[in-house]
Amino acid sequence: MKLLVNGDEREVDVEDDMPLLWVLRDELGLKGTKYGCGIAQCGACTVHMDGVAVRSCQVAAATAEGTDVVTIEGLGMPEALHAVQDAWIEHQVAQCGYCQSGQIMQAAALLEMHPEPSDDVIDIVMSGNLCRCGTYPRIRAAVKTAATKLQET
Amino acid sequence: MGWKIKTATATLLVTSLALAAFAEGENVTINPPAEGSISRQDGFEAWQRIYEVTSHPRCSNCHVGADNIPMWSGPSYGVAGPHGMNINAGESRIGAEYLQCSACHTYREGDNDMPHAAPQVATNWRLPPVEAEWFGKSGVEICNQLRDPDRNGGRDFNEIAGHLDHDLILHWAWNPGGGREPAPFSLQEHVNDVLAWGVAGYPCENDE
Ligand code: FES
Ligand code: FES
Numbered sequence: 001m002k003l004l005v006n007g008d009e010r011e012v013d014v015e016d017d018m019p020l021l022w023v024l025r026d027e028l029g030l031k032g033t034k035y036g037c038g039i040a041q042c043g044a045c046t047v048h049m050d051g052v053a054v055r056s057c058q059v060a061a062a063t064a065e066g067t068d069v070v071t072i073e074g075l076g077m078p079e080a081l082h083a084v085q086d087a088w089i090e091h092q093v094a095q096c097g098y099c100q101s102g103q104i105m106q107a108a109a110l111l112e113m114h115p116e117p118s119d120d121v122i123d124i125v126m127s128g129n130l131c132r133c134g135t136y137p138r139i140r141a142a143v144k145t146a147a148t149k150l151q152e153t
Numbered sequence: 154m155g156w157k158i159k160t161a162t163a164t165l166l167v168t169s170l171a172l173a174a175f176a177e178g179e180n181v182t183i184n185p186p187a188e189g190s191i192s193r194q195d196g197f198e199a200w201q202r203i204y205e206v207t208s209h210p211r212c213s214n215c216h217v218g219a220d221n222i223p224m225w226s227g228p229s230y231g232v233a234g235p236h237g238m239n240i241n242a243g244e245s246r247i248g249a250e251y252l253q254c255s256a257c258h259t260y261r262e263g264d265n266d267m268p269h270a271a272p273q274v275a276t277n278w279r280l281p282p283v284e285a286e287w288f289g290k291s292g293v294e295i296c297n298q299l300r301d302p303d304r305n306g307g308r309d310f311n312e313i314a315g316h317l318d319h320d321l322i323l324h325w326a327w328n329p330g331g332g333r334e335p336a337p338f339s340l341q342e343h344v345n346d347v348l349a350w351g352v353a354g355y356p357c358e359n360d361e
Contacts, residue, residue: 040257040258053256054256055259059265060260113250113251124240124251125252127239128239
């Protein structure tokens with residue numbers, strides 16, 4: 001089947017029900033998206049499908065066919081970071097880093113919906129993304145900084 | 154090869170017979186009892202079985218009120234509480250304002266077999282409309298809601314049965330998988346009870 005990932009059309013030979021996360025990591029070598037639980041409990045595998053945040057461990061490859069999939073590798077480039085990535089560096093959000101690509105993808109989707117999110121909105125949207133290192137206060141601060149950056153551009 | 158064709162023909166025959174038998178509904182038979190054939194007492198007994206379904210966690214956990222927060226309750230959860238992860242489905246009841254229900258409750262054809270994973274069906278997961286608040290409500294409250302066209306989507310008993318026939322999230326309640334307790338009775342028995350209750354004149358406990 002053909003998948004559109006980070007703007008590139010990619011041909012993959014996989015079963016229809018293979019989780020998108022497996023396709024991204026094992027077939028396409030995009031290792032930025034992480035496996036945490038495989039059962040929609042942790043958010044580490046969050047990517048965008050047609051601009052909406054989804055847990056890629058729960059999406060069958062066949063369901064992703066025909067959609068626009070964006071992973072952390074496609075969100076921004078080292079020379080042109082997404083505002084969320086920029087804010088993440090500024091706040092030095094990451095501890096071990098394992099959950100962070102999922103956090104960043106979820107935060108980017110959040111700011112598409114809520115350009116000026118309140119603490120409550122941040123807590124509702126981001127609570128499905130677990131961080132065993134407890135970086136939550138820095139995540140909240142960085143989301144606010146990213147919101148300001150996006151408003152300025 | 155020969156037997157394959159024969160099997161295919163036999164399958165076709167069986168399928169068309171089945172289609173004839175199920176003409177009223179696609180997944181269940183919708184065959185209301187004759188008018189006047191169900192006493193109010195029998196109708197009320199049907200209602201009590203309906204209430205066992207509507208108050209079961211597989212149904213009531215999503216039939217929540219205006220806070221738009223689904224519940225986690227039932228034998229597999231221990232203490233009842235709000236859906237983990239601070240989930241709020243918003244006024245859209247599909248999570249469009251925050252995190253879409255379908256971020257985790259993704260499109261799936263086939264059974265749910267994984268314990269603790271998000272239940273999934275072949276349609277967008279969502280909460281029912283707020284008018285149909287069932288969680289923690291008494292039988293008499295739910296009975297009056299379900300017979301009120303202003304609060305049941307403008308449906309009579311046949312249309313409620315048709316809704317049960319078509320909505321895949323409702324079907325999931327009887328086949329939840331992952332170690333979850335299914336809703337009581339069967340989808341067909343529940344449809345039969347809805348039809349009997351309607352034919353009996355929608356009796357509720359507060360009727361004199
Ligand atoms: S790996 Fe997908 S939600 Fe945990
Ligand atoms: S930074 Fe370690 S899990 Fe989040």
